[in-house]
Amino acid sequence: MPIDPKTHPAGDTFPEPSPETKAHSDRLKHLIEDEINANGGRITFAEYMNKALYAPGLGYYSAGLKKFGKQGDFITAPEISPLFSQCLALQCLHIMQQTGQHTLLEVGAGSGIMAVELVLELEKQAQLPEQYLILELSAELRDRQQQTIKARIPHLYERFQWLDCLPQKPFCGIIIANELLDAMPVHLLKLEQNSVFERYVSVNKKGQFIWQDDAPENPRLQKIAQEIKALHQSLAHLDDKPGAPYITEVNLQAVDWVKSMADILDAGAVLLVDYGYTAKEYYHPQRSMGTLMCHYQHHRHDDPFYLPGLQDITAHIDFSRIARAACDSGLKVCGFTTQAHFLMAGGLVELSKDLDPDDIVHFSEVARQIKMLTLPEEMGELFKVILLAKGKTLSLPAFQFQNFQQRL
Ligand SMILES: C[S@@+](CC[C@H](N)C(=O)[O-])C[C@H]1O[C@@H](n2cnc3c(N)ncnc32)[C@H](O)[C@@H]1O
Incomplete structure (x- = not known):
């Protein structure tokens, strides 16, 4: 997620892609068009997003573009500072001590930098994991x-x-993921005049992608749509534009993913970091345009049809839904807090206490990194950490400053 406002000033125009990258995007666009035509003229937005991000060789995450960091489209916490992964390592140590499980599984490991820093910290603590698995x-x-x-x-x-693929049951260990769930395809819903529509993607005569709103076909989505409608109505007193259309997302794949973790996990924990809210904040009437976001070369915008394959598409996480999916499938929620609280209570202070203030260049660089990770207007509040466990209830220092799990 881009977090340096200087890199995407309001009103700046987007950089033009080179002819080769534009041709790459056009190939993906045609592939999606073919899919739409083969499906009777429309696909769900989740199907569109899946292709735009993961179509083999063409999707944003599947092709060879530089995605993370300054030359990419956005930057994630492990790319900002090794302190993030070091704090995670210290919390994994506590989980290892409490569960006796020493295998780590990272899902959606990006550039691999988090794995490197995490394992280095465990090595420093003389607690190297027997195995570090990556899916x-x-x-x-x-x-x-x-x-x-x-x-x-x-x-x-x-x-x-x-x-x-996922390990076969029984898996005993610690499953970790940073910004995994936000990269999963979402369904879009539109609430309008007491009705709930799903937003489908179609294509017009000029070959442009367009929205088509219609009833959701998936029974699971229909049920959730009615729940969201009821929640939205219960929050109507907070709405300053009553009756205006309201768009939101449903991440069914994240729910399925949590359930599959519960199925494979015999003993251990799942530690997830991502940006998002509890349901009451997520479905607040003021969030009437939802949370869908696109990142193109550090420009943030809301058009998912822009240059498919060349930009990231993402949506925030409804952590209440994640917690519910976990509990329904036999996992316990053992902690939920903001990234700032997690890091501050989870070792950030100790890890940075030996910094030499006379080494001004290094000191100010680390101070900058800590600010990005923890300040409320940067990643500190929007990003959350949730701990799920199978078997024992776990208690980690990182949740001891603030544990907001009652709000889920
Ligand atoms: C936003 S990136 C985050 C990368 C990295 N964790 C970081 O923080 O820099 C999302 C990552 O999840 C991967 N991914 C998405 N869905 C996945 C799934 N179902 N299983 C495994 N990896 C997945 C993507 O390919 C990508 O590596």
């Missing part, structure tokens, strides 16, 4: 992770293993 949907990112890990920690490379 990554994108073949291109899997390659990049292997290169990063080989280059940065060749002596530990043997401990890493890439999985092609």
Whole structure:
């Protein structure tokens, strides 16, 4: 997610893609058009987003574009500072001590940088995991992770293993993911004049993608749509534009993913970091345009049809839905807090206490990183951390400043 406002000033125009990258996007566009035509003229937005992000060789995450960091489209916490992964490592240590499980599984590992810093910190603590497993949907990112890990920690490379699918039951260990759920395709709903529509994607005669609103066909989505409508109505007193259309997202894949974690996990925990809200905040009437966002070269905008394959498309997480899916499938919620509280209580202070204030360049760089990770107007409040466990209830220092799980 882009978080440096200087890199996307309001009113700035988007950089033009090169002819080759534009041709790449056009190929994906035609593939999606073919899919729409083969499906009788429309697909759900979740199907569109799935293709735009993950179509083999063409989707945003599947093709070879530089996605993370300054030359990419957005930056994530592990790319900002090793302190983020080091704090996660310290909390994994507590989970290891409380559960006796020492295997780690990271899902959606991006460039591989979090794995490197996390394992280095565990090595420093003399608690190297027996195995560090990675499950990554994108073949291109899997390659990049292997290169990063080989280059940065060749002596530990043997401990890493890439999985092609979820481990077979029973899996005992710690499952971690940063910004995984927000990269999963979402369905879009539109509430208007007491009706709920799903937003489908169609294509017009000029070959442009257009919205088509109609009744949701998926029975699960129909049920959730009615729940959201009831919640929205119960919050109507907060609405300063009563009766205006209201758009929101439903991430069915995230719910299924949490359920599949519960199914495979025999003992251990799931620690997830992502941006989002509790249901009451997520479905607040003032969020009438939803949370769908696109990132193109550090420009944030709301047009998911712009240059498919060249931009990230993402939606915030409804953590209440994640917590409910976890509880319904046999996991316990053991903590929920903001990233700032998690890091401050989870070792950030101790990890940075030996910094030399006389080394002004390094000191101010680390101070900048800490600000980005923790300030409320940066990532501190929007990003949340949730801990789910199978078996024992876990208690981590990182949730001891503030544990907001009652709000879920
Ligand atoms: C927004 S990126 C975050 C990358 C990294 N965790 C970070 O924080 O820099 C999302 C990552 O999740 C991967 N991904 C998305 N859905 C996945 C799934 N169902 N299983 C495994 N990986 C997935 C993407 O390919 C990508 O690596």
